[in-house]
Amino acid sequence: MSGLNPSAAAQDPIPVLGLAATPLVPESDAVLDELVFDAVSRALREAGIRKQEIGLSVTASLDIYDGRSISSGLTNAASGGYLAQSYRIEGDAGQAIVHAAQTIAAGDADLTLAVGVYNPEVSAPDRRAFLQQISNHGFEPHFDRPVGLSAETAFGLHTGYAVDSGALTEEQLAELAAAEISRGAGRPRAARTAVTSADVAASAPVNGVLRELMLPAEATGAIAVVLGSLGRSRRALHPRAVITGWGQATSDTTAGGQWLTDPAAAARRAGQEAYRRAGLTEPGEQIDAAELTTSTPALLAPTVDALGLAKGDTAINPSGGVASCFPGVANGALRLFEAVEWLEENGGQAVSHSTDLLTGPVAETATVLVVEGV
Amino acid sequence: MSTPITTQRVHWDLNYDVHLGATWGRFMQGLTEQKILANKCPECSRVFVPPQAYCESCFVKTDEWLELPPEGVVEAFTVAWLGFRGGPKPPYAIAGIRLDGASTLLMHYVGGLDLGNPNTIREQIGPGTRVRAVWAEERTGQILDIAHFEKI
Numbered sequence: 001m002s003g004l005n006p007s008a009a010a011q012d013p014i015p016v017l018g019l020a021a022t023p024l025v026p027e028s029d030a031v032l033d034e035l036v037f038d039a040v041s042r043a044l045r046e047a048g049i050r051k052q053e054i055g056l057s058v059t060a061s062l063d064i065y066d067g068r069s070i071s072s073g074l075t076n077a078a079s080g081g082y083l084a085q086s087y088r089i090e091g092d093a094g095q096a097i098v099h100a101a102q103t104i105a106a107g108d109a110d111l112t113l114a115v116g117v118y119n120p121e122v123s124a125p126d127r128r129a130f131l132q133q134i135s136n137h138g139f140e141p142h143f144d145r146p147v148g149l150s151a152e153t154a155f156g157l158h159t160g161y162a163v164d165s166g167a168l169t170e171e172q173l174a175e176l177a178a179a180e181i182s183r184g185a186g187r188p189r190a191a192r193t194a195v196t197s198a199d200v201a202a203s204a205p206v207n208g209v210l211r212e213l214m215l216p217a218e219a220t221g222a223i224a225v226v227l228g229s230l231g232r233s234r235r236a237l238h239p240r241a242v243i244t245g246w247g248q249a250t251s252d253t254t255a256g257g258q259w260l261t262d263p264a265a266a267a268r269r270a271g272q273e274a275y276r277r278a279g280l281t282e283p284g285e286q287i288d289a290a291e292l293t294t295s296t297p298a299l300l301a302p303t304v305d306a307l308g309l310a311k312g313d314t315a316i317n318p319s320g321g322v323a324s325c326f327p328g329v330a331n332g333a334l335r336l337f338e339a340v341e342w343l344e345e346n347g348g349q350a351v352s353h354s355t356d357l358l359t360g361p362v363a364e365t366a367t368v369l370v371v372e373g374v
Numbered sequence: 375m376s377t378p379i380t381t382q383r384v385h386w387d388l389n390y391d392v393h394l395g396a397t398w399g400r401f402m403q404g405l406t407e408q409k410i411l412a413n414k415c416p417e418c419s420r421v422f423v424p425p426q427a428y429c430e431s432c433f434v435k436t437d438e439w440l441e442l443p444p445e446g447v448v449e450a451f452t453v454a455w456l457g458f459r460g461g462p463k464p465p466y467a468i469a470g471i472r473l474d475g476a477s478t479l480l481m482h483y484v485g486g487l488d489l490g491n492p493n494t495i496r497e498q499i500g501p502g503t504r505v506r507a508v509w510a511e512e513r514t515g516q517i518l519d520i521a522h523f524e525k526i
Contacts (some may be wrong), residue, residue, distance in 0.1 A: 029380045067384055123381060132458035139391045142402075143517050147464040148454060156452035157470060164450075205492055208448060208452035255478035257470065260450050310525045331389050361377050 004234055004374055007276050008278025012105035012243035015233035015374070017225035018047030019240060019337050024219040024327050027127070029079040029121045032066055035222040036078035036117050041222035043113070044080070046332035048237035054226075060096040060329050062115040062358070066132050067121035081113050092116070093223065094332025094354035094367030098246045100227050106299035108176040110232040117222040118328030127218070128227030138358040144254050153260065155296050156207030161260045163209055170209050174200040176297035177323055184320015189334070191217035191325045214369035216295050216326030216357065241340040244349075245280070245370035246271025251363060260363040263299055264306035266366035267353055269354045271307040272352070278370035283284025284312035287370075291335040293355050295323050303316070307368070308353060330354055334366055337360050396425040401499035402441070402515035410507070410520075412476060414438040420477035427483055445475035445526065446480075451499055465489040471505060471523060482507075485522035499525065 002037070006013035020042035022028070022035050036059065044051060057079040072088035079086060089095050090314050093116025100112035122130040122242075135150040154186040162168060168176075176198040185194035195213060203213040213216045233239050249269035252258035258265055271283070281288050290309055294300040304310050319325070319338040328336055332354035339350040383480040396404060397413065400446060402477060404411040412421050413436040415429035423442055450470040457464040463501050467487055487498050505523040513519035 067386075110387050121381075121384075126459075128456070129458045132456075133460055134460055136458060141390075142394065142398055146464060147468060148457075149460060149468065149481055150454075150461070152456070153452060153454055156454070156470065158449040159448040160452050161501070163497075205456050207453040207456070253430075255422070256451065256480060256481045257472075260470065260479075298478055371468055 004239050006230070006242040006244055006372055007279060011228055011277045011279065014104050014227050014243045015227060015230060015239040015243045016340060016371070017049065017228045017233060017236045017237070017239055018043035018224070019340055020046055021189070021334070021337060023220040023222040024191065024299045026191070028220050029126050031120070031276045032061070032063045032071060032117055032119060033075045033078040034117055034291055035119060036075045037298060039079060039222035039224035040080055040113060040115050042140025042304070046238070047226040049111060049226060051080045054080045054111050054113050055085060056100065056103050057081040057084065058096040058099045058112070058114045059086070059088040060091060060093040060114070060332070061088060061118070062090050062329055063157060064137065065120040065328065067109060071297065075117060079297065080113055084314040090274045091329065091365055092332040092350070092354050092356040092367060094335070094369065095331050095365065095367065097225055097332060098248055098367055100225070101243055101246055104227055104229050106209055110229045112227050113224060114333065115224040115229070116156050116330030116333045118330045119220040120328070135360070136197065140254065149254070150211070150322040151360035152207040152215070153216050156210050156364050158260055159210050159296050159298040160208040167301070168298065168358045171197070173209065173214055173274050173297040174205060174211070176300055177325070179372055180317055180320050180323035181213065181217070183318065187319060188326070190320060190370045191326045192323070199279055201202040210296060214297055216322040217324055219327045221327050221330060223330045223337060225336060239374050241343050241374055242372045243369055244372050245274040245276070245278025246366060247271060247277070249273070250365050251361065254362050262302070266301050266304035266364055267368065268357070270368040274370050276369040280343045280370065281306040283315065284310065286349055287314050287351050288338065288346065289315040289318055289342045291319060291321065291339045291350065291352045292317055293331060293335060293353055295322055295357055295360070299361070303353065307353065315342070336369055336371065339371050343371060347373045349373070395427060397425050401425050405517070405519035406513040406515050408509050408513070410442045410444055410473065412440055412442050414440065418488070421475055422478050423473055423476045423480055427519070440475070442473045442475050444474065446471045446505060448484070448499060448503040448505055449479060449501055451484070453495055453503070455492070469505070469523065482520060483522035484524065486524040
């Protein structure tokens with residue numbers, strides 16, 4: 001293949017051979033495995049690879065959303081894992097992509113697949129209350145759960161803290177949210193239409209100073225990514241990009257309080273590892289675009305800063321980010337998808353950053369991927 | 375044409391007896407006696423409330439107990455305007471409270487506020503507001519033995 005010559009500084013370049021998503025909609029009537037099969041079969045077809053060639057399938061899902069205590073029993077075969085190497089992680093799809101990349105880097109497979117699926121099994125009128133109930137269950141049961149903590153509450157606490165400390169005003173929160181939503185509006189996967197800051201400020205109050213349109217735009221569906229070794233990828237149909245670095249890190253607990261003062265600490269640690277693997281020394285100058293999981297406007301500046309992107313011309317959330325579309329635990333794959341599409345149009349290098357939002361900024365697992373255009 | 379059947383409602387009903395362990399068990403016992411017990415890392419001297427069996431940073435067991443006053447300072451504050459199934463009835467106020475002498479935050483309700491008008495909340499409470507624990511009349515060894523905190 002021409003063009004598949006990743007930067008020599010990258011420690012383990014892993015080409016992306018296929019990327020596909022189901023329609024990302026407010027609620028899907030499909031069974032989970034139908035969503036997984038749809039995304040996986042399309043990604044494999046795009047990559048020109050048969051299911052039997054996949055050395056490992058990794059699925060990202062969460063049993064408690066799925067209404068099944070071992071939902072991977074349902075989705076495993078649809079991920080290409082039938083009678084083959086496969087496992088599931090309960091978390092964001094960014095982690096599944098890292099696992100799939102690591103397996104190739106370790107020399108354990110030439111072709112791997114990661115898929116994230118998200119369709120909480122509750123219909124729309126109850127969905128927000130259901131998701132926050134599950135979030136409450138994600139918190140520590142003796143101290144946090146009984147006092148009503150949930151992701152929204154933790155985001156509300158952090159945003160209030162940011163406003164009270166003078167980092168930004170409520171008007172700025174609305175402006176930032178409107179800018180992201182409107183940037184993404186009209187794109188194929190946008191879940192929201194363009195809005196003004198007045199629309200954001202007038203949307204329903206949710207928690208503290210946070211309004212509905214300041215929080216992620218919920219969507220459902222599945223997104224699959226096919227990865228290959230460099231050698232195998234030179235025989236692939238249409239490599240779309242190369243993952244040159246990856247990193248993962250976790251953040252502090254509720255009582256520790258770092259999520260208030262340094263809410264992107266996990267992103268910073270994950271980014272440092274990803275940049276080291278990619279051989280990046282000046283990310284602010286070397287990264288052209290970043291798809292971030294900034295779940296509230298108050299998390300935008302800390303995350304950009306933590307990833308070393310505050311100085312420079314990096315395009316931040318060109319797709320509108322999670323304010324435009326947030327497909328739950330499949331989000332890590334969507335952020336990569338958006339970053340890859342941006343690279344196909346513009347070239348250069350991009351970053352995708354994701355976390356699951358089960359407990360908001362508390363005890364989050366952050367994943368950072370560095371991607372290079374081909 | 376009949377309406378298509380798209381979902382079936384399923385209900386999970388599980389009861390857990392979640393273990394407390396010796397450290398949290400001692401803390402909960404203290405609450406029944408209107409005492410807020412904390413413990414301390416022997417290496418970094420951080421004071422934990424809720425207490426911890428070990429310091430996750432120094433990775434050593436905590437071995438010194440102390441009682442903290444039921445007063446502290448609000449570091450972060452919010453009001454949940456929307457609730458969730460099985461949760462408290464909204465609106466309700468929650469704060470991250472640093473008790474006097476503690477290195478960590480205790481999350482709890484704040485009572486005695488007028489939550490009727492969102493625009494007046496931040497006039498009533500914010501970072502630096504001093505609060506005190508209000509004890510529940512009946513205490514059974516759970517965090518809600520502190521009914522809530524209130525402004526001093």
